[in-house]
Amino acid sequence: xxxxxxxxxxxxxxxxxxxxxxxxxxxxxxxxxxxxxxxxxxxxxxxxxxxxxxxxxxxxxxxxxxxxxxxxxxxxxxxxxxxxxxxxxxxxxxxxxxxxxxxxxxxxxxxxxxxxxxxxxxxxxxxxxxxxxxxxxxxxxxxxxxxxxxxxxxxxxxxxxxxxxxxxxxxxxxxxxxxxxxxxxxxxxxxxxxxxxxxxxxxxxxxxxxxxxxxxxxxxxxxxxxxxxxxxxxxxxxxxxxxxxxxxxxxxxxxxxxxxxxxxxxxxxxxxxxxxxxxxxxxxxxxxxxxxxxxxxxxxxxxxxxxxxxxxxxxxxxxxxxxxxxxxxxxxxxxxxxxxxxxxxxxxxxxxxxxxxxxxxxxxxxxxxxxxxxxxxxxxxxxxxxxxxxxxxxxxxxxxxxxxxxxxxxxxxxxxxxxxxxxxxxxxxxxxxxxxxxxxxxxxxxxxxxxxxxxxxxxxxxxxxxxxxxxxxxxxxxxxxxxxxxxxxxxxxxxxxxxxxxx
Amino acid sequence: xxxxxxxxxxxxxxxxxxxxxxxxxxxxxxxxxxxxxxxxxxxxxxxxxxxxxxxxxxxxxxxxxxxxxxxxxxxxxxxxxxxxxxxxxxxxxxxxxxxxxxxxxxxxxxxxxxxxxxxxxxxxxxxxxxxxxxxxxxxxxxxxxxxxxxxxxxxxxxxxxxxxxxxxxxxxxxxxxxxxxxxxxxxxxxxxxxxxxxxxxxxxxxxxxxxxxxxxxxxxxxxxxxxxxxxxxxxxxxxxxxxxxxxxxxxxxxxxxxxxxxxxxxxxxxxxxxxxxxxxxxxxxxxx
Numbered sequence: 114x115x116x117x118x119x120x121x122x123x124x125x126x127x128x129x130x131x132x133x134x135x136x137x138x139x140x141x142x143x144x145x146x147x148x149x150x151x152x153x154x155x156x157x158x159x160x161x162x163x164x165x166x167x168x169x170x171x172x173x174x175x176x177x178x179x180x181x182x183x184x185x186x187x188x189x190x191x192x193x194x195x196x197x198x199x200x201x202x203x204x205x206x207x208x209x210x211x212x213x214x215x216x217x218x219x220x221x222x223x224x225x226x227x228x229x230x231x232x233x234x235x236x237x238x239x240x241x242x243x244x245x246x247x248x249x250x251x252x253x254x255x256x257x258x259x260x261x262x263x264x265x266x267x268x269x270x271x272x273x274x275x276x277x278x279x280x281x282x283x284x285x286x287x288x289x290x291x292x293x294x295x296x297x298x299x300x301x302x303x304x305x306x307x308x309x310x311x312x313x314x315x316x317x318x319x320x321x322x323x324x325x326x327x328x329x330x331x332x333x334x335x336x337x338x339x340x341x342x343x344x345x346x347x348x349x350x351x352x353x354x355x356x357x358x359x360x361x362x363x364x365x366x367x368x369x370x371x372x373x374x375x376x377x378x379x380x381x382x383x384x385x386x387x388x389x390x391x392x393x394x395x396x397x398x399x400x401x402x403x404x405x406x407x408x409x410x411x412x413x414x415x416x417x418x419x420x421x422x423x424x425x426x427x428x429x430x431x432x433x434x435x436x437x438x439x440x441x442x443x444x445x446x447x448x449x450x451x452x453x454x455x456x457x458x459x460x461x462x463x464x465x466x467x468x469x470x471x472x473x474x475x476x477x478x479x480x481x482x483x484x485x486x487x488x489x490x491x492x493x494x495x496x497x498x499x500x501x502x503x504x505x506x507x508x509x510x511x512x513x514x515x516x517x518x519x520x521x522x523x524x525x526x527x528x529x530x531x532x533x534x535x536x537x538x539x540x541x542x543x544x545x546x547x548x549x550x551x552x553x554x555x556x557x558x559x560x561x562x563x564x565x566x567x568x569x570x571x572x573x574x575x576x577x578x579x580x581x582x583x584x585x586x587x588x589x590x591x592x593x594x595x596x597x598x599x600x601x602x603x604x605x606x607x608x609x610x611x612x613x614x615x616x
Numbered sequence: 617x618x619x620x621x622x623x624x625x626x627x628x629x630x631x632x633x634x635x636x637x638x639x640x641x642x643x644x645x646x647x648x649x650x651x652x653x654x655x656x657x658x659x660x661x662x663x664x665x666x667x668x669x670x671x672x673x674x675x676x677x678x679x680x681x682x683x684x685x686x687x688x689x690x691x692x693x694x695x696x697x698x699x700x701x702x703x704x705x706x707x708x709x710x711x712x713x714x715x716x717x718x719x720x721x722x723x724x725x726x727x728x729x730x731x732x733x734x735x736x737x738x739x740x741x742x743x744x745x746x747x748x749x750x751x752x753x754x755x756x757x758x759x760x761x762x763x764x765x766x767x768x769x770x771x772x773x774x775x776x777x778x779x780x781x782x783x784x785x786x787x788x789x790x791x792x793x794x795x796x797x798x799x800x801x802x803x804x805x806x807x808x809x810x811x812x813x814x815x816x817x818x819x820x821x822x823x824x825x826x827x828x829x830x831x832x833x834x835x836x837x838x839x840x841x842x843x844x845x846x847x848x849x850x851x852x853x854x855x856x857x858x859x860x861x862x863x864x865x866x867x868x869x870x871x872x873x874x875x876x877x878x879x880x881x882x883x884x885x886x887x888x889x890x891x892x893x894x895x896x897x898x899x900x901x902x903x904x
Contacts, residue, residue, distance in 0.1 A: 180830065184833055189681070189833075190684065190829050191681020191683070192679075195681060253680070257789050294618060294624065306625070307628065310632055324644060325649070327647065327779045327790070328647055329785075331640070333788075339632075343632065379627070379628065383634060387639065392692075392776075396643065399643055402639065474792065541794075545794065554825075557827075
């Protein structure tokens with residue numbers, strides 16, 4: 114059964130207080146209320162992304178030429194790799210994701226963002242936390258746990274900042290003026306509760322009061338799997354569920370199918386994190402549970418994919434304008450959605466023990482992570498940014514062509530990263546499994562593939578710089594009149610400028 | 617139902633709670649309270665805490681992010697059994713006849729070489745049945761465990777690493793990428809200390825194809841005056857001609873940590889292959 118549900122759900126006749134039509138904010142009011150906090154979150158998020166990508170580039174160069182920048186302790190390979198990853202995860206993906214989350218909560222609930230100051234304080238705190246954390250990693254203060262490398266003092270700041278955002282977002286959700294809760298909101302609401310749980314539990318069990326022995330590895334894998342699957346993935350999925358119907362001008366194909374996908378994802382993702390421990394020093398049943406869950410997760414992947422496909426197909430056959438097909442924003446979201454689907458299938462295959470025996474400990478796992486982070490999360494978030502930012506500031510992107518350049522660079526970059534490292538990793542795995550191949554030959558064999566990935570990182574960086582240039586132009590166009598009017602007010606300028614400042 | 621915030625909320629909490637119980641609490645009850653064990657045979661307590669310098673080295677290992685490229689775990693794909701003749705005894709004629717009956721080639725030569733491996737690739741039933749037939753009043757044959765897997769064949773360990781091996785580690789860094797070799801048993805490889813340090817300082821000087829970046833910042837370098845020799849404990853003169861390169865305390869600690877990496881104790885859950893040795897053959901290897 115298909116039920117109509119548009120990105121902006123229709124009114125219903127229920128008498129729920131949340132359904133009251135009174136006080137519904139228009140889209141323009143929502144955007145205006147979100148303007149400053151979200152601009153701050155988005156710009157600093159993108160700065161962290163560029164920073165992280167530059168570090169990733171240095172790391173990639175070091176894999177070709179070990180001597181490169183080798184005399185500086187804080188630029189050693191084992192520090193810049195986690196620093197780069199943390200910049201991406203916490204500086205970019207989480208930060209921009211939180212901004213997108215707040216915006217969607219407001220837009221879908223038809224309610225203004227009432228918590229501008231708390232969000233701006235949280236923005237400040239979050240960036241202090243990420244800065245402290247990344248610096249600590251570079252200075253050797255890493256906790257040593259994957260994706261949780263930031264030391265406890267940075268984690269504490271991050272958690273406090275998140276708590277403020279989380280409370281604001283949940284409050285915004287409860288203030289919604291629309292009865293129907295749209296699938297994007299399910300994912301956002303879930304992410305809001307899942308993230309603090311996994312983050313605090315992992316920090317407690319690994320850093321504050323550590324569990325013993327390989328339980329640490331299990332908790333670490335549980336955390337990293339859930340950070341990707343229950344925090345970043347829901348943020349990305351919320352974006353896809355919001356923008357595919359919105360851009361194609363169709364209502365979502367099936368709300369029931371979306372609900373099915375949501376609950377299957379919610380249940381199975383939980384258990385799917387431990388596939389990296391296949392063959393490792395933990396009881397066998399633990400990674401086995403994760404294998405089963407990762408394979409079962411295909412159900413969610415397929416149902417979401419089907420839902421999106423049917424929605425887009427309805428858009429194609431509806432007889433309305435098909436201009437969305439060539440829209441860059443649609444391009445980003447579509448590629449992100451595709452990356453999510455491919456990642457789901459690849460993860461399922463790589464979780465089978467016979468396959469994992471080959472692919473674990475190789476670049477193939479790095480390739481899979483890159484597909485998730487740069488392919489799915491990065492693409493969808495950029496799609497969101499390209500859509501949201503001009504609406505926040507009421508200024509168009511100065512250069513449409515650079516958006517296309519960014520899209521193309523991202524596409525080719527992610528493809529090079531995924532295919533290059535994936536192929537190199539599988540070959541590496543097969544050679545590792547043959548003891549007759551000397552280890553040095555195994556490692557040397559990966560160098561050409563690492564080369565492809567370096568090129569991929571370079572392309573990603575080029576695309577990101579195109580975005581930054583575009584954003585700089587847009588912000589200049591937006592800020593210049595404001596600055597002028599502020600200057601005018603301070604220095605006793607012309608009355609027209611004063612009027613501009615107040616409007 | 618999907619429009620009701622409260623139901624959504626409880627569903628969201630329940631799903632995560634399920635894995636919180638299933639993947640964190642249940643394993644915690646199973647392996648989280650593991651204690652050191654007394655090893656059969658030697659009576660040693662395993663594992664024992666690292667000595668102080670090695671413990672400091674663990675910190676250096678963590679801070680440099682060594683685990684980004686090195687794993688510290690040995691995977692084992694399975695076991696099979698070899699049939700060994702531990703002791704031929706004196707009644708060699710009867711033994712040779714039995715061996716002939718069992719289609720073991722060249723009995724006389726094998727008997728002379730005892731202890732010697734007779735057959736390989738058997739399962740436990742085959743191996744112990746054959747061992748029983750070959751054991752008479754004086755001769756002694758036994759089934760000997762063989763651990764399998766590419767990691768083990770590469771010499772990275774004699775057995776799988778298990779929970780017990782990591783009891784005193786924090787953080788436990790199993791690693792997820794092998795750009796460098798596995799280090800779970802680095803301490804058993806008997807690498808000379810100076811060579812290991814030289815590998816840290818200039819990896820390609822000891823292993824030409826190595827991808828490892830140099831860790832020169834863990835060493836101090838001093839220019840030597842004409843004719844002066846580097847003092848004892850410094851790296852060999854040819855590493856950096858004209859200079860004396862000495863490890864800083866961090867490098868010494870890291871070395872101590874690496875040398876302490878030994879996951880080779882025979883455990884009930886991870887037996888180590890123990891082929892019989894001449895003179896005093898040990899007790900048969902424990903069955904898995």
